[in-house]
Amino acid sequence: MKTPKCPLCGTPLKAIRGYDVHGITTDWVAGCYNCFFQSSHFWKTKKACIEDMDRLVSLFPPIMRVWPGDKLQVEDGSICEVINVNKNLAMMDVRRGEGRPVFTIADTHVIRWPWELEQEGGTEQ
Numbered sequence: 748m749k750t751p752k753c754p755l756c757g758t759p760l761k762a763i764r765g766y767d768v769h770g771i772t773t774d775w776v777a778g779c780y781n782c783f784f785q786s787s788h789f790w791k792t793k794k795a796c797i798e799d800m801d802r803l804v805s806l807f808p809p810i811m812r813v814w815p816g817d818k819l820q821v822e823d824g825s826i827c828e829v830i831n832v833n834k835n836l837a838m839m840d841v842r843r844g845e846g847r848p849v850f851t852i853a854d855t856h857v858i859r860w861p862w863e864l865e866q867e868g869g870t871e872q
């Protein structure tokens with residue numbers, strides 16, 4: 748299963764083991780080691796915690812879930828690579844392929860986001 752990225756900083760989320768007052772490991776929580784974003788929901792198993800990550804990031808608007816290097820489909824049906832994301836303006840710089848011109852689109856011009864496209868290979872980090 749592909750690990751979703753932190754909606755705040757883009758680092759892949761991890762299942763983090765919690766500690767109680769006695770220092771004994773307890774439940775698992777989805778979180779980010781980079782910026783300390785963390786779910787408030789604890790899980791009994793690591794597997795359940797990882798499965799919850801998709802739900803967790805799905806609570807955020809798409810513009811916060813897209814990162815440079817992601818592929819998405821735009822209005823004319825072509826697949827574009829994301830070069831840069833302006834999360835404040837909900838705009839992205841994208842291009843149709845290596846060496847092709849970069850152009851800017853709004854999030855409303857996206858018809859399929861990366862997580863809505865067919866997954867290829869296992870290259871995702």
Ligand SMILES: [Zn+2]
Nearest residue numbers: 753756779782
């Ligand atoms: Zn983060």
